[in-house]
Amino acid sequence: MASTSCRRPSPVFAALGDPTRVALLERLRAPGGRNLSALAVGTGMSRQAVSKHLGVLTHAGLVRASSRGRDTVYELDAAPLAEAAAWLDEFRALWDARLDRLDTFLHQLAPEETP
Amino acid sequence: MASTSCRRPSPVFAALGDPTRVALLERLRAPGGRNLSALAVGTGMSRQAVSKHLGVLTHAGLVRASSRGRDTVYELDAAPLAEAAAWLDEFRALWDARLDRLDTFLHQLAPEETP
DNA sequence: GGGAAGCGCAACCATTTGGTTGCATATCGC
DNA sequence: GCGATATGCAACCAAATGGTTGCGCTTCCC
Numbered sequence: 001m002a003s004t005s006c007r008r009p010s011p012v013f014a015a016l017g018d019p020t021r022v023a024l025l026e027r028l029r030a031p032g033g034r035n036l037s038a039l040a041v042g043t044g045m046s047r048q049a050v051s052k053h054l055g056v057l058t059h060a061g062l063v064r065a066s067s068r069g070r071d072t073v074y075e076l077d078a079a080p081l082a083e084a085a086a087w088l089d090e091f092r093a094l095w096d097a098r099l100d101r102l103d104t105f106l107h108q109l110a111p112e113e114t115p
Numbered sequence: 116m117a118s119t120s121c122r123r124p125s126p127v128f129a130a131l132g133d134p135t136r137v138a139l140l141e142r143l144r145a146p147g148g149r150n151l152s153a154l155a156v157g158t159g160m161s162r163q164a165v166s167k168h169l170g171v172l173t174h175a176g177l178v179r180a181s182s183r184g185r186d187t188v189y190e191l192d193a194a195p196l197a198e199a200a201a202w203l204d205e206f207r208a209l210w211d212a213r214l215d216r217l218d219t220f221l222h223q224l225a226p227e228e229t230p
Numbered sequence: 231g232g233g234a235a236g237c238g239c240a241a242c243c244a245t246t247t248g249g250t251t252g253c254a255t256a257t258c259g260c
Numbered sequence: 261g262c263g264a265t266a267t268g269c270a271a272c273c274a275a276a277t278g279g280t281t282g283c284g285c286t287t288c289c290c
Contacts, residue, residue, distance in 0.1 A: 018248090020248090045248095045249075045250095046249075046250065046251085048249080048250075048251085049248070049249055049250075052247090052248075052249080053248090069256095069257065069258075070256070070257040070258060071257090
């Protein structure tokens with residue numbers, strides 16, 4: 001098979017494709033969790049907009065939301081980040097392997113032309 | 116500073132967020148490059164749609180396009196993938212460091228309650 | 231030279247996305 | 261109980277996205 005073995009984490013990449021969501025993740029990197037209002041302040045957006053972005057992040061598995069009485073607490077979950085990094089590394093590794101095989105193939109064909 | 120040091124590779128993540136584009140990248144992983152028509156066949160899309168996706172990938176730096184006579188040859192450039200993976204690792208590392216500091220802080224506060 | 235192949239550009243359309251506002255509901259604290 | 265706080269849901273809107281078709285230009289090859 002020429003494809004990577006693990007599943008492609010497209011939702012994670014799509015979630016990370018928006019700088020606003022990345023900024024939210026950086027705010028969530030502090031331990032302890034934040035509620036929606038605390039996350040929305042200073043972003044220049046309404047709470048509802050922030051809530052939508054948090055929904056995308058939650059759907060991608062990057063954020064866990066737990067209802068805590070009156071407000072919902074959002075926490076970072078970095079496990080999908082590790083999966084995404086692993087996919088990137090695997091993709092690159094397979095690509096490099098292809099190039100290495102091409103290199104040896106060219107060497108076998110014409111050793112003097114590929115120093 | 117609480118932010119990661121390197122710039123956030125949002126365009127790369129946005130480009131990888133579409134499964135169609137990831138499939139194109141996997142087709143491009145074979146060495147030698149492909150022209151537009153070869154990439155479009157079998158995708159169920161028109162050449163123009165594939166060209167737009169290739170434009171997004173090129174803009175993200177994941178693909179290099181070189182004009183080769185009548186047709187343009189597209190080649191994979193995996194360097195942004197490495198940058199993206201590095202960003203993911205750095206983000207996770209900083210987050211883990213925060214958690215570690217919290218852990219030691221809690222230990223200093225009440226050693227018997229955090230086994 | 232002339233037909234065919236390959237590509238880019240522009241116009242166009244449907245759907246999704248990113249954002250807003252308004253309102254209803256649940257919860258906390260006095 | 262009651263006011264204030266925190267959230268979710270629905271409707272709505274502008275802009276971006278993903279796709280199409282058509283046309284024109286360049287390049288190959290016979």
